[in-house]
Amino acid sequence: MSEISGIAAAMDAYFDGIHFGDTELLGTVLHPEIRLVCRRDGLTLDKQAYLATVGGRPSPAARGDERYDEVLSLSSATASTAHVRARLAYLPKVFTDELVFVREGGKWQIIAKVWDYTLQPETAAGETTAGGSQ
Numbered sequence: 001m002s003e004i005s006g007i008a009a010a011m012d013a014y015f016d017g018i019h020f021g022d023t024e025l026l027g028t029v030l031h032p033e034i035r036l037v038c039r040r041d042g043l044t045l046d047k048q049a050y051l052a053t054v055g056g057r058p059s060p061a062a063r064g065d066e067r068y069d070e071v072l073s074l075s076s077a078t079a080s081t082a083h084v085r086a087r088l089a090y091l092p093k094v095f096t097d098e099l100v101f102v103r104e105g106g107k108w109q110i111i112a113k114v115w116d117y118t119l120q121p122e123t124a125a126g127e128t129t130a131g132g133s134q
Helices: 003-020 023-029 047-055
Strands: 030-038 043-045 069-078 081-090 093-104 107-119
Touching (some): 003 093, 023 030, 023 047, 030 047
Parallel strands (some): 030 107
Antiparallel strands (some): 093 107
8 A cells, every 4th residue: 555545544534433423433543642732722632532522422424414524635755754634524613634644563643633623604594514515
């Protein structure tokens, strides 16, 4: 598996884990020593706290939200490090994630996640939309 296809497979697991609230799947792509940071909300989380957050809320799929996730950029500077900028939604928030990957034992995992978000306006029907062309 090439570096790019390995990272893309990890991103598929990341997106699926969040959309479906599958913390077991999501946990496979998060490095045991990951740090997750959102300065806007003053949050710094470890792996277990983040998985508890994802598992403790209704998933976007369970809420009936339209799926909205995309890789904005992907770069692999070395054979064992990579960066992905991604966008995904947990309405009314649309998140931009900066993800740093490391490859150990042939497996790509996220070692650091820093995110920010925007709030989407409500439509006339009272629903929020993620926008974009999904």
